Amino acid sequence: MASSTHTSPNSYYLPAPSHWPVVGSVAVFLLMLSLVMWMNDVNGGFLVMAAGFAVLLYFLFGWFGTVIRESESGLYNKQVDVSYRWAMSWFIFSEVMFFAAFFGALFYMRALSVPDLATGDNAELLWQGFSGRWPASGPGIEETFTPMGAWGIPAINTLILLTSGATVTWAHWGLKKNNRGQLTLGLFLTIALGILFLSLQIYEYVHAYHDLNLTLGAGAYGATFFMLTGFHGFHVTLGTIMLIVIFFRALKGHFTAERHFAFEAVSWYWHFVDVVWLMLFVLVYWL
């Protein structure tokens, strides 16, 4: 980094002017625009999307690369570390609220709107014969579906994610004892379990569409099932990518027993997706 950066434990690091934020905005704009084009059958949507992803990758490598270099050259003191901890905590809180919107939709449909369509005037005048029992697709949908059982793949997936939470913690213990072998092995196992989880989720989705006739269009159940598990799966994917980055950084010798907030942030995130999964398992699959 630059020459004037004498660092002492008393100095808060203020970064130099950086073009990465604007690059990120260009990427976000292109991606959002391409999604609109794709959804509305406008020609060229995929070209814009490809460009958007290219810029996004450049942006992610550039910005995270810069932060990692700054961190490794010791520019971040204790106070900067505390800033990162606050920020990651609040970011995870925002993610919790995002899932809360979809859980709220699930509770509302299950407890209010679906039973309501089977009572009173709705039952007598509009939707005769609709039982209103969960799992339901809705009174206006003719096709039937089979709901996803809890005690097959979902139960195995629960075990897989809980185990991965343990392995990432085991890796953290290794890092704190300065046992690099335990660190990398723990991370490797966590990543493998994450990929295994995602593979089983993909298998489950194929099974749902082909064998159970359970689709996004399957009314209240289908919409909440796929949106909740889908956004969770997306977050597991992000978490796995983050773990892979941390794994390669660990192989390169990054992190010390005392200073390794990047590792901790990713493990916090991993535990967060774990907790969301437990909620999903109980409220979407089981009950």
Place this chain on the structure above:
Amino acid sequence: MEAVHGHAHEHGHDHHGPTGIMRYLTTTNHKDIGSMYLWFSFAMFLLGGAMAMVIRAELFQPGLQVVNPEVFNAMTTYHGLIMVFGAIMPAFVGFANWLIPMQIGAPDMAFPRMNNWSFWLLPPAALLLILAQFVPGGGAGVGWTMYPPLTIQQGMSMDLTIFAVHILGMSSIMGSINIITTVLNMRAPGMTLMKMPLFCWTWLITAYLLIAVMPVLAGAVTMLLTDRHFDTHFFNPAGGGDPVLFQHIFWFFGHPEVYIIAIPAFGVISQIIPAFARKPLFGYSSMVYATASIAILSFLVWAHHMYTVGMPVQAQLYFMFATMLIAVPTGVKVFNWVATMWKGSMTFETPMLFALGFLFLFTLGGFTGLVLAITPVDVQLHDTYYVVAHFHYVMVAGALFSAFGGIYFWLPKWTGKMYDETLGKWHFWLSFIFFNLAFFVQHFLGLAGMPRRIPDYSLQFADFNAVSTIGAFGFGLSQLLFLYIILKALRSGEKAPQKPWEGADSIEWTMLPTPAPYHSFEKPPVIR
């Protein structure tokens, strides 16, 4: 804690980074970013204001004269979205950027690069909203609340709008994480939480609200998107869904959003009134607790926007009483502002005029809010111009007047230049008179039953509508005077002293030179 800069220049120098446009594209400085927020906000204010002029021009007379109903509907939609997300919210984020580091004794925000990203996400979002006007089918005519099933039936413009809301949400969440972290972790030694200027407290609480509810809005519009394109039935009863579900999720975001806009305005007013009353703020700690109470209560009252959707009576009663409860902490605040002025040695420069205008008109808007909180009354007034009058008293005479007051108050500290006091007073009085001309009469229109968001109306509403339109155009033109005052101050304003306001006592006045240095506090000040 001393600041260390990641670029190759010696300490104590002024700005050495890129110049021209690149300076602003790449900046990591809270003052540059704050200025960009404020200028962006003003540009959006003019754009959203132009849309309001289209609406008022159409409503000048009964019948259809100026635009067709589709365009009228699009104007109401984007006027609301642009004013809420493009003008008012970024204005107060601009204040937060400028002021929080200066008021807590920090060199900059906690995450300067992310700070810049928060800002630079706004122009793409604005671009999508503008683009939405020109795609086949025109702008979405759904209102800023985006209720289904109407939203499901719109064209491409709706998708552009949904993604714009997503980007605005990302920006707000990142900005809020930055602000919370700065307030919690960057305070100078000795600057305890309960010694912070009240503006910092209001932003701490606002940032918490934003992080809690912007993701909920993102979830709501995502469900709209999948209902539109991916065959889900969240808001379609045929699939077990319910359009009212959207309203619940939206207003779970939307009611705290009202306070996201109002609470930083409270913060600005709480800085201005003590300065011109030359007395410390009355009841500082009760102000903090009142603000926090408002924030907590704001999560528990959302369905008072939905009294006419067919909720059970018990739910209506609950939401009515919970809503009225908010009047208690708000009353504490108004009482404290008035008590601050009690026996003060007052002067009435432009910032104080705007603060007093805020106090009168915001309180009036609060009272009409209480009227609307009463379920049986609201059933009559729902979706009438009474509601429009109510929230413009809170948003324009509340948030916007507070922002104007804040600009006049801190402009000398920020730029080192004084504005023209005579013209400032003109700006206030023109705004105050024309605002009331535009919106006070809308109470009568609403009480008489004129529905909102309709381009035509019965003949008996004609006179008040003509008055309202004259007021609106007068108000709009008065804002060009504001632009002139600011540009004049920047070009040829008198040099400002370190502390132009005798009674101002927070540390940006007492410890920093005028204009404030590029990096506010390189070394942390000693706070006693």
